Amino acid sequence: LPDAWAGQPQWLILETGFGFGLNFLTTWAAWRADPARPRLLHFVSVEAHPVAPGELLRAAAAYPELIELARALASRWDELLPGFHRLSFDDGRVLLTLCVGDVQAMLRAQRFEADSIFLDGFSPDRNPQMWSPDTLKAVSRFARRGTGIATWTIARAVRDALTQNGFQVRKAPGLPPKRDCLRGVFDPAWTPRRRTPPAERTGPGRCAVIGAGLGGAAVAASLARRGWRVTVFDRADRPAAGASGLPVGVLAPHVSPDDALLSRLTRAGLRATWQQLESMLLEGQDWRASGVLERRPEGDVRVPPGWRAEGPNLSWPADAVQLHAARLPPDTAALWHRRAGWVRPRALIEAWLAQPGIEVRTGTEATALEASAAGWHVLDTQRKPLGMFDRVVVAAGFESGRFAPLLPLQPVRGQVEWGHAPAHTPLPSMPVNGDGHLIAGVPDGERLLWLGGATFDRDSTDMSARAADAAANRARLVRLHPLAGALQPESSWVGVRCASGDRRPLVGPVAGPPGVWVCTALGSRGLTFAALCAELLAAHWHGEPLPLPAALAKALDTRRP
Incomplete structure (x- = not known):
């Protein structure tokens, strides 16, 4: 070299x-x-x-x-x-x-x-x-x-x-x-035999991505970095109009005493997203590396064996100083996540979609795909072609099922409440989560935004706000933090997430003619999983090293049992 x-x-x-x-x-x-x-x-x-x-x-x-x-x-x-x-x-x-x-x-x-x-x-x-x-x-x-x-x-x-x-x-x-x-x-004198054939190194070409949310934007950016010409289609008039349009979200890992599959996946995903945030967004305005305090209502603050207060793990039972900063009593059962904070999803999506090699076509609904000898036609509502592409990635949330009907996808409606608090309002300086979450102190012009929730209503795609859900969120916030009772919601925000049968993302090919893949079912952890899943998809396409151990990569594959 x-x-x-x-x-x-x-x-x-x-x-x-x-x-x-x-x-x-x-x-x-x-x-x-x-x-x-x-x-x-x-x-x-x-x-x-x-x-x-x-x-x-x-x-x-x-x-x-x-x-x-x-x-x-x-x-x-x-x-x-x-x-x-x-x-x-x-x-x-x-x-x-x-x-x-x-x-x-x-x-x-x-x-x-x-x-x-x-x-x-x-x-x-x-x-x-x-x-x-x-x-x-x-x-x-x-x-x-x-x-x-x-x-x-x-x-x-x-x-x-x-x-x-x-x-x-x-x-x-x-x-x-x-x-x-x-x-x-x-240069062996014999012909090497492989248990599994080597992954094909696909050269860059033209790719259509259906969906301009976190999953679609992350895929577009990963492929564009590898030389693909990417066109992103979304029926809304702007990116991040669906479940990824949450005003502000929590980015934090899952921790379990046995370091279960989800815990390892979220650590890998959080690292991938964190590096993107550091290099692409303005800290303090688009995101904040504040840490997150996770309340454990049942008092279980166990962490995996071998973890220590001094690390290398970045999550540990919260101490009195951290609880005081969160304005919680010193005997509160909680974990402190050092690599965690809040993020404005739209800012990250816009940064990804602004990368060279990406064209964004909003207000354009892709409804069907049609294979041909030259590749894939993406068709609009009138079944007119929107373009010819070598490959297609479907990242359309719960509507991904239109293009991949055999995948176990489930819509999950969620509602949060949000408002503005005066600067002197005593609130935690970092997000607090557990049974729900509270994010406060987010700059919003001359005021500070707060947001809390959320509900989980499976198999519902109703986008209207519900008074009963608003009341449930208020009660959840009061249980989560004693100071939240003083907050006055100004509005509700509703989105429909997409989840798989086992609550893990789906990344891989769709059954049928080759060339159509999905990156979907990110659930309520889109901020955690989008960048990781996009890099995993790109690794499969280009014969690259996996960003995850093979067993964890298989746990996200569309072909998993």
Whole structure:
């Protein structure tokens, strides 16, 4: 590198042993400096014991050209619990997927064909597991014919093991203090057999996205970053007119004592969204990184075994200081979520849809799809074609069922109340959730907006506000926070969410001719899941590394049991 990646649309690297991150930082710097760089750089690294952020900075201090990048890396180096962590840089064009855990388990959980492989920098004597026959065999499963490999280790046992797994290797001059290194290429004398065929790397083309809410906007942005020309259709006269049009929403993780599937999914989704918020929106106006206090009415503030007050987890039972800031009694049972806050969904949607390569056609209702030899026609209410596209993504909320009738979709009506409070009104400075949620102190011109609710009315698409729901929301708010009784609602907001049968998002192909996918059923967690689901869809299309372990990705797939 960088000669090998010149002119390529993307470059995928697998590394065993992240260490202090110098391989990643050097590769990132080379990518930045190369005018012929690929559009997207994926760097996947396995690390059992991530170092502290300060150690990353100290290691990079000897290389002035890497210090700026090391600071950017250290700023996102948090909550590195076991599992996958997708860290995004340079407007989403440099993607680091850090796989924290045992090397063989992490390799089993990831699937892609690497263009380059970097092996652990420590010798087999110091880190034998990284060089075991099983590990090197697992690494070889990521190689295609022509994949390059490199390591600082030149031990004879390593050379022999790599040769047995299909790599042609040779010693080459190293860099101080290393005199030699090992380089090679995957070129086995036999035809490799794969349990599952490698994912197809689809080239960018024209894509229609039906729906201009959180799901559709996130998909459009992810595909546009990869070179697709995206047209977004929505029958409303503006984006974010449906359930994604909530004036302000809570962004917070789900925490369970056993770290259940939903908990792991929401952590991954929240990280994906958080990075988008940091890079695209104005903090304090469009969103606020205030943290969220979650009340636990039954007093259960248990967290998964191994979590600690000092981290790396960012959720922990609330202490007296946090409860005081939330204006709650010191004996209140609650969790404090540090990476959490409030977001204006419309601001995020507009930022996504403003990316280059995206055309938004509002006031245009797509009602049907028609396959042809050249692709897919998107048809309007008169069955007239709105355009021809290579692929279509349906992200139309509960109306996605029109295009995917076999999916288990359910409308869920929700109502919230909102109003304005005088600046001196004593209210919590961060969102409080639990049985409902209260968001206060949101800038709205010269006033401060508050919002609370919400109701869940399954199988209802009624968009009219209901007095009974408003009363239920008022009662819910008073139970949630003792100061909420003084709030005077000015209006109600109603939206219809889309949920699946198991309450998890649906991302994947629709049954029938190939080319139609969905990204839907985000439920009440659209802010949490939209960016993650969009990146998962893009990874499937382009043969990229998954942003989630394979088991979690399968849990979101339309083809799941």
